[in-house]
Amino acid sequence: MYNIFDKLKNYSDSDYYAFHMPGHKRNLDLMDGTSPYLIDITEIDGFDDLHHAEGLLKEAQERAAKVYHASETHFLINGSTAGILSAILGTTEKGDSILVARNCHKSVYHAIYLNELDPVYIYPKFDIEQGLSTEIDAEDVQKALEEHPKIRAVMIVSPTYDGVVSDIEKIAEIVHEAGCLLIVDEAHGAHFGFDPYFPESANMYGADLVINSLHKTLPALTQTALLHVNGERVNRRKVKRYLDMLQTSSPSYILMASIDACIHLLEETQLQKCSIFKEYAAHIDTLREELKKLKYLKIIRTENADRYDRSKFVISVKHAPMSSRELYERLLRDYHLQMEMLAGTYVLAMTTVGDTQEGLDRLRDALLAIDAEIDTKLKSGSGQEDAGQEQKPMQMTDMDLPLSGRQPSLEKVWTIAKAVKCRDKMQNQNHQKDSEDILYLVNPGKMEKRNFKDSAGYISLEYAYLYPPGSPLIVPGERITQEAVEILCWYQEHDFSIEGLQSEDSIEVWIDG
Secondary structure, eight states: OOOHHHHHHHHHHSSOEEESSSTTTTOTTTSOOOOGGGGOOOSOTTSOOGGGOOSHHHHHHHHHHHHTTOSEEEEESSHHHHHHHHHHHTTOOTTOEEEEETTOOHHHHHHHHHTTOEEEEEOOOEETTTTEEOOOOHHHHHHHHHHOTTEEEEEEESSOTTOBOOOHHHHHHHHHHTTOEEEEEOGGGTTTTSSTTSOOOGGGGTOSEEEEOHHHHSSOOTTOEEEEEOSSSSOHHHHHHHHHHHSOSSOOHHHHHHHHHHHHHHHHHHTTSOOHHHHHHHHHHHHHHHGGGOSSSEEEOOSOGGGBOTTEEEEEOTTSSSOHHHHHHHHHHHHOEEESEEOSSEEEEEOOTTOOHHHHHHHHHHHHHHHHHHHHHHHHHHTOOOTTSOOOOOOOGGGOSOOTTOOOOOEEOSOHHHHHHHHHHHHOTTSOOOHHHHTTOOOGGGEEEEEGGGOTTSEEOSOEEETTTOOEEEOTTEEOOHHHHHHHHHHHHTTOOEESOSBTTEEEEESOO
16 A cells, blocks of 8 residues: 555656646756755744744745735745635624625635625626636626625635636726725736736736735645735735734745745746746647647637636537546546546646646647547548548537536525534534524524435535535525526536535535525
8 A cells, every 4th residue: 555655756757747736747847856854944043934034034025025016925835725814814804794706716715704704796707608707897896896885805716717817907996996905816827927928917907915826837836825915905914913823833944945946936037037938838829729720629718818828728528529527537548648627518737837848749649639539430420531521510418508617696695604603503402502593593403404406495504616626616605596406416417526515415405594
């Protein structure tokens, strides 16, 4: 039986290629490497303290702020999750109202729960033809702020897991005019702004707090991220207080060194001492051109190239006689290419500056080969042997519903905190009920486990999400709609793992909603 280290070493020595995080892609040519065991220390003399940085680490964070054009930057060694939690908790008070893009990561909902916030949800647009959730519309943000004047902060994700970028500049203007703060989960956009091929960072467009995951798209170790603070609207002391509480009291110097080395690479790029991003952009642009030859598989993105991260290769099967799972497994089994994510109608390949030309070529060759096999089988099956005869795309009947990336629309009835508290109390009948609980806890028979198909119309007491991307399809406190039921059932029937539930095929609900 392998232990973890041996299994990792064996995998590293294999020919499996990573089209997934972390962004360094195990490419040792990018950074000088050494054994982590040789440099693993704690807070000793001369090495500063992340929670009270005065020397080495203070200077490193100031360099990061300069590189990212932020007023202030904090190293995150508990991932973007720690930054998102600190940003939300540091800009709201208990019970405040917050406007949240409904396609945000689950950590956003955890922050809402911790501060017992009253969320107002705003939904991204959806491109039915592409099968992609698109951007958050600035006009929708303005409308929500006008209808809910008690909102204190606005939280959106840009870019999304699929690479969709919202109009941050316009949204920031609207948010600030309403006297609110804008927090942007830019975890997947740590590489933004370092080459014109990619969008600019939200730091450049007026966002008050921006979170970047270095490890997702840059050469940095897993768990490394940054929290940027901009302008004077943010109570920086309060945000820092939450960072100190939520990050480990023994931060890893290996991870902090990885962040610093990554920042140094970005500095070299800005000073034009290296051309790593220019070369990377040229390589993936060439790959995109070469993959235009595909007839059945398609590389999709939003129409507006200025608001899309072209490092993400979203490979759609909507017009191919195969499922996304079949494509995912073919790439893994036959070509040893590990994709980042399997979705309803597409597979996601993440590229970064860490990718090699050999790796990109393998992806190109694999997709073209699979596409050619489809073409051959279709012609053979229809008796059309003429290779030059145009074939009409075939759309799978079970892919008619645009489930891939769709965020079902639900009605928020309770806050997350109220729903979770309700469930916890029901699960512990011996707990003393206080007067507040009695308002909505009447008898234990009102909480039930329901099969997905029978859950429509009831208030959810649990989360339901796919991981990745980790954006909840259902959040506690929402009334489950028929649309949400159909999506859950579709994923279940197609063998996707739905997380956040105590049981695989049922969800706990409050039946007296």
